[in-house]
Amino acid sequence: MEENKFEKQVQQKMNELQIQPSEAVWKKIESQIEKKKERRWGLIILFLCSVIILSGGYWLWNGEKQKVVENSRSEKSMLEKNSNSSATIKEDTIVQQQIHSTSESANRKNNDVAKDEEKRKAKENTLFNNSKANQPFNLDDKSATMFSIKKKIKDKTDGKTEMQISSAETSQKQTVNENTINDSLNKNYKEISVDSLSKPVVLDETIKHEDTSKHQQAIIETIKHSNKKRWKFGLLFASGVSGAGKDVFSLTYPAASYNSGNLNSGGPQQQGFSSSATKAGFGFIAGVSAEKNISKKIEFASGINFKSFSTSFKLYDSAGTYSARIAANKYINHFNFIEVPLSLKFQLGNGKHLPLSWQAGISISELISSNALQLNSSTGYYYKDNSLLNKTQVGFNTAFLLTLFSKQKNSILIGPYFYYDASKIANEGLYDKKHFVFTGLHTQIIFGK
Amino acid sequence: MDYKKLVADCIKCIPDAQRQLYEHFAPAMLGICFRYTKSIADAEDVLQDGFIKVFKHLHSYKFEGELGGWIRKIMVNTALNFLKTSKKYQYDLSFSEMPLHPVSTNDPVVDLQTKELAELIRQLPTGFQTIFNLHAVEGYSHVEIASMLGISDGTSRSQYARARALLIDWIEKFSLKEQPEKYGRK
Numbered sequence: 315m316e317e318n319k320f321e322k323q324v325q326q327k328m329n330e331l332q333i334q335p336s337e338a339v340w341k342k343i344e345s346q347i348e349k350k351k352e353r354r355w356g357l358i359i360l361f362l363c364s365v366i367i368l369s370g371g372y373w374l375w376n377g378e379k380q381k382v383v384e385n386s387r388s389e390k391s392m393l394e395k396n397s398n399s400s401a402t403i404k405e406d407t408i409v410q411q412q413i414h415s416t417s418e419s420a421n422r423k424n425n426d427v428a429k430d431e432e433k434r435k436a437k438e439n440t441l442f443n444n445s446k447a448n449q450p451f452n453l454d455d456k457s458a459t460m461f462s463i464k465k466k467i468k469d470k471t472d473g474k475t476e477m478q479i480s481s482a483e484t485s486q487k488q489t490v491n492e493n494t495i496n497d498s499l500n501k502n503y504k505e506i507s508v509d510s511l512s513k514p515v516v517l518d519e520t521i522k523h524e525d526t527s528k529h530q531q532a533i534i535e536t537i538k539h540s541n542k543k544r545w546k547f548g549l550l551f552a553s554g555v556s557g558a559g560k561d562v563f564s565l566t567y568p569a570a571s572y573n574s575g576n577l578n579s580g581g582p583q584q585q586g587f588s589s590s591a592t593k594a595g596f597g598f599i600a601g602v603s604a605e606k607n608i609s610k611k612i613e614f615a616s617g618i619n620f621k622s623f624s625t626s627f628k629l630y631d632s633a634g635t636y637s638a639r640i641a642a643n644k645y646i647n648h649f650n651f652i653e654v655p656l657s658l659k660f661q662l663g664n665g666k667h668l669p670l671s672w673q674a675g676i677s678i679s680e681l682i683s684s685n686a687l688q689l690n691s692s693t694g695y696y697y698k699d700n701s702l703l704n705k706t707q708v709g710f711n712t713a714f715l716l717t718l719f720s721k722q723k724n725s726i727l728i729g730p731y732f733y734y735d736a737s738k739i740a741n742e743g744l745y746d747k748k749h750f751v752f753t754g755l756h757t758q759i760i761f762g763k
Numbered sequence: 764m765d766y767k768k769l770v771a772d773c774i775k776c777i778p779d780a781q782r783q784l785y786e787h788f789a790p791a792m793l794g795i796c797f798r799y800t801k802s803i804a805d806a807e808d809v810l811q812d813g814f815i816k817v818f819k820h821l822h823s824y825k826f827e828g829e830l831g832g833w834i835r836k837i838m839v840n841t842a843l844n845f846l847k848t849s850k851k852y853q854y855d856l857s858f859s860e861m862p863l864h865p866v867s868t869n870d871p872v873v874d875l876q877t878k879e880l881a882e883l884i885r886q887l888p889t890g891f892q893t894i895f896n897l898h899a900v901e902g903y904s905h906v907e908i909a910s911m912l913g914i915s916d917g918t919s920r921s922q923y924a925r926a927r928a929l930l931i932d933w934i935e936k937f938s939l940k941e942q943p944e945k946y947g948r949k
Contacts (some may be wrong), residue, residue, distance in 0.1 A: 320931070321899045327877045328884075328900045331794035339807050340785055343814045347781065 346701055360652055360680045364618050367604075367654070546760050548603045552731045554754015556597025556623035558745060562734050565594035565751050592744075595624030595646055597752045599653065599733075605760065613659040613671075621651040621679060623750055625686075645696075647686040649703075649739075649750070651679040655711060669717040677733065679707040688743040702743040709735040713756045724761050731756035766830045774822050785814055788831060792838045798884055798896050799842035801852075813841040839901060843893070843911060852889050875937060883933050891926035898923050 557565025601619025608614050626646045657675025681703060687696040715729040735750035764787065772780030792813065796806040816837050824833050846852040875883070884892060897903045897911070898919070905923070909916040 320927070324880065324884075324899050325902070327875070327880050328794070328798060330877045331797070331881050332790035333793040333797055333803070333806075335789050335793045335807055335810055339789070339811050339814075340782070342811050343785065343818075344778075344781075346811075346815050347776070347818055 357680065357682070360654075363654065364652075367616065367618070544606070544762075546605045546762050548605070548727075548758050548760040549601075550603050550617070550619070550756065550758040551598070551600045552752075552754050552756040553596070553598040554731070554752060555594045556625070556750065556752040557594030558592060558625050558739055558748040558750055560748060562749075562751065565753075567592050567748065590628040592625050592627045595626050597621075597623040597754065599752075601653070603758060603760075605659065608658075611661040613661075615655070615657040615659050615673065615675070617655060619653040619655065621653045623649045623651075623752060645687065648684060649681060649686060650683045651681055651707065653677050653679040657711060659715070667720070669720050671715050671717065671727075672712070673715055674712040675710070677707075677709045677711050679709065679735075681705045681707070686745070699743070702740045703745065704737055704740060707735050707737040707739075707750070709733055709737065709750065715756065715758070724759060727756070727758040727760065729756055730754075767826065770821060770824060770826075770830065773818060781818060784817075788834050789814070791831070792834060794881070795835060795838050796842055798881055798900065799839070799846065799893065801885060801889075805845070805849075809838070809842045809845050812845070813838040816841060835901075839897070846889060846893060875934065879937070880934075883930060883937065886933065887926055887929060890922055891929065894919055894922045895926040895930065899927070 555565060559565055559567055599619050599621045601617050603615060603617035605613050605615045624646050626644055628644055655675055655677040657673050659671050659673045662670045662672055681700075684700050684703060685698065686700065686703065688699050688702055689696050711731070711733045713729055713731040715727040718726040718728060731752075731754055733750070733752040737749070739745035739748045739750060741747075769780055769784055773784055789810065793806055793810050796809040796813070797803065800806045800809060813834075817834055820837075824830065884895060887895060893912070894908060897908045898905065903911070905916040905919040908914075908919045912919070
């Protein structure tokens with residue numbers, strides 16, 4: 315009873331205890347709440363960007379795949395047409411031989427009985443009938459070819475009525491592809507004098523050769539085009555040493571005291587406590603990559619990565635609390651980021667077996683978690699306060715990459731990688747004006763040739 | 764005060780509502796934090812961390828008890844975490860067996876001012892102070908305290924008995940005009 319009486323009195327009095335906090339407390343709470351809101355928005359924006367990049371990549375990938383299928387279909391049909399046209403060319407050879415013999419006989423007659431109009435007309439009719447007789451076997455383009463040849467014969471033999479025949483023949487319908495082939499054939503025929511008509515087989519081979527090379531060129535162009543536009547996806551992993559320093563080349567920084575400005579607000583300021591030297595730690599980057607050719611020797615590379623950097627220093631405590639008063643135990647600070655790299659990859663030299671490329675670009679990172687400690691130099695205690703860290707980081711990355719199995723379906727890229735964070739890790743506290751530096755080995759598997 | 768609307772507005776992150784909630788509860792909550800710590804600055808740090816937790820987890824408050832009681836629990840837990848992770852409180856939070864202080868048979872009538880009593884409680888070693896606050900003021904049982912602090916309930920009981928005896932001794936002395944150190948902001 316007595317105990318309860320005492321406790322009740324104490325409880326009553328203590329429940330009445332009210333102390334007005336200083337204005338600074340609310341300001342700190344307010345800033346923390348706002349930072350959380352901003353961080354949430356940052357994560358949402360990062361997530362949306364990732365979704366847009368991935369869906370855009372998927373859309374482009376699918377679009378290009380469809381284009382390649384269409385191109386291969388059109389190539390197939392081109393090949394079929396070409397086989398038809400080569401058959402036509404062979405047929406033309408037969409016709410030419412007929413024409414040739416006809417023209418020879420015409421010449422002979424021209425010499426012997428040049429003025430025998432009736433006979434010449436009869437021969438021309440024969441020629442015309444011959445060409446007509448070939449029509450079921452041949453295409454319309456043959457008629458145009460014949461017209462061209464006959465015109466030349468006429469010019470030579472002073473013919474007059476061929477235009478009528480030609481107009482009748484050319485009135486027949488011709489498709490676009492056939493026109494192309496006809497143009498090519500006519501061009502060749504025009505370039506060759508009537509005398510050279512005695513070598514029709516050579517002419518055919520020239521046409522055939524030109525046509526094949528054109529076709530090959532078209533295929534190469536198609537392949538080049540599809541390669542240029544296609545996204546290549548892969549997985550990457552880079553591991554090495556990460557650190558925080560004041561410049562590009564420093565991974566560590568020596569012991570120093572810092573003003574935290576967070577703990578003991580309003581308390582007396584003491585001097586003397588400093589952190590132990592901050593050392594480099596293990597770091598790695600892992601993620602998916604997407605690459606695309608933007609010119610013959612330049613590729614654009616992007617992706618989304620998980621990046622983890624660490625640094626370490628020594629602490630006093632053994633049970634979860636931290637002090638800089640005696641340096642004894644090692645503590646590892648981890649910084650975990652989601653990263654979107656944007657890089658250009660330049661092919662160096664003409665190495666066909668082991669192509670070498672240089673990659674350089676920027677990386678935008680968002681801090682997602684950290685167990686990093688800050689130091690209160692007045693009390694000598696370490697504490698966690700991630701609000702002091704800059705959440706968004708922008709850095710530069712570069713790598714020299716050697717491509718292994720470049721002729722295989724899946725290739726492997728390997729080489730040294732270097733990253734420097736242009737943003738400050740924090741604007742105050744232990745990481746004030748420090749920058750992350752990471753150097754390591756970059757490995758990447760690219761799927762698809 | 765319409766707590767339901769206030770809580771709903773705070774969940775929507777309306778700054779005025781957040782400020783209103785803070786201003787309404789902060790003085791009482793700082794009183795609690797003050798009893799568990801040794802300085803007003805530490806108490807404010809606990810208050811700050813506690814209110815950040817309150818705003819973060821406010822959506823989980825289901826109006827099953829008083830809002831003040833819910834916030835109070837968060838403050839007590841934040842204060843305990845602070846004591847566990849803060850090195851300067853670690854030395855005193857060892858709960859080692861100490862020489863037993865003489866237990867007063869006569870419980871004094873506590874006619875001290877609230878702040879004077881609070882100051883006396885804060886003069887107790889951290890282990891005693893914590894267990895006394897949890898049992899005498901918050902009303903937790905020794906079993907609950909044992910699980911909260913990771914000690915046995917026997918330790919909690921014996922520590923409480925010592926804390927209580929020491930405090931009664933000080934109250935008696937204080938009543939005889941022995942002035943303790945003045946507390947307050949440094």
